[in-house]
Amino acid sequence: MGVATIYAAVHDLDLDIDLAERHRSGDARAFDEVYERFGEMVYNLALRLSGHREEAADLTQEIFLRVYRHLGSFGGRSTLKTWVFRVAVNHCRDRLSRHALLMLSIDEETGEGGKAFADPSRSPEELALAADDGRRVAEGLAHLAPVFREAVVLRDLEGLSYEEIAEVLGVRVGTVRSRIARGREQLRVSLERGQ
C-alpha cells in the first residue's frame, strides 16, 4: 500500500467520523449524505441476498433506520462503508433466516422495483446479451448457500476487498478467500451445467 493510498484511507476515515459527529450534533444533512453514498449499494446487496425486489426495498428501509439510530455511535474503528455493510448483512441474515423468503428466480424485466442503470457505450444487441448473462448469473447466485452468496456478492458485485469483507462478515481473511472461491466454483459449475 503506497503513501498516497494510506493518506486517502485516513482522509476517508476522517470524513466518516466527521459525518457521525455531525449526525450526533443534529445536522440532518449528515444522514442524507450517508444515504446518498450507500443507498444504492445497500439496496443491491439486499436484492441479491433476498432475491426479491419488494423484500429488498423493505430491507433497505429497515437497514437505514438502524443506521440512523446508531450512526452517532460510529467511532471509526472501521470505515463507514464496512460499518454500513455490516449492519446491512446482519439485518438481512436476521430477517431472511426468520422468513426464509429467498425467491429462486428474479424477473428483472417486470415488477415495480428500481430502475436499471443504463450503459450508453454499448449497442442494444450487446446490452441484450449482457442482460441475459446477468440474469442467468443472478439466478445461479440465488441457489448458492447464504454464506457463499454473501461473500461472492460483496466481492464481485459490490467490489469490496478481501479485508473489507472480513470486517463486514466478522471472519478471518482466509475464511473469506475460501468462501469466495467455493461460491464462485459452485456458480461456475451450475452455469456450465445450465448451458
Added chain:
Amino acid sequence: MNRHVTTEQLSAYLDKELGFVEMRQLDAHFEACPTCGARLTSMRRTLRGLARVERLAPPPLVTQQLRGRIAVESALSPSPVRRLLRLVSGLPLQPALRTSLAMGLTLVASLFLVTHGVERESRNLVPPASPEPQTIVETYLGDSPMMPLPLTTSEIAGLGTFVLTDEGWVQDGLEGERPEARVDVGSPEGRALLTQYTNLEFLVAEGYTVLMRDNLETVELRSSGTPDRVLGFEADPSVPGRGLRSVSA
C-alpha cells in the same frame, strides 16, 4: 507444478491475490495443463457474468417511506407508537403487508402530530436529530397462536441489537458462532469492554454470558463470580433522563 490448480488458487489468481512467484507458476501451469486452462476460461466467463448482473437504483418509494418513518421516529421517541412501529417491522409478515401496516401507523402518528401542533422541517431526508434516550431492554409482549414467541432484545450503543437465547445474550449476526476468546468481566479486558459500551453491564448483571464482536474477534463475556440477583432496574439520577441502574438482592 504438477498437480491441478485448487479452487482457492484459481479464485485468488483471478483476483491477483497471490505472490509474484506463485502467479508466474500458475501462468505456466495454465499454459501447459488443458484441464486447468479450461477451468480458468470457464471461471473468467463466470466472473464476466457476475459483472453483468444488473444494478438497480432503490425505488423512489423507499426514500419517501424512509423519510416518513425517520420523521415520525425522531419526533416520537421513545413512545408507545415507536415501539409499535418496531414491533410491526419485526413481525413475520409478507413485505407488502408489513410496509402497509407500518405506513398506516406512520400516517396515524403524523395526523396526531399535526393535530397536536408538532412542526418539523422536512426538506431533508431527516429532521434535526434530538437526543435519543436509550432503551435498555425491550420485550415484545402479546400472544398469538399464529406467531412465534416474542424475542427479548436489547440495544447497546455501538454494538447494536442483542437477543436473549438459551445460551445468554447473543449479538445480532453471531447466532451459532463459537467464541474465539472468553473474557471475564473482572479482568482488565472485561472492565475495558464495560467502560467502552454503556449499559453492557446490564446484560451480564443477571449472570448471563454475552457473545459479542470485539475487534473482529468473537468474544464471550462472562462473570466468573456469583452474580448478585437483579431484582429490577430503576432510573439512575446521575444520568438525567437516560440512565438505568440495576437493583440487586
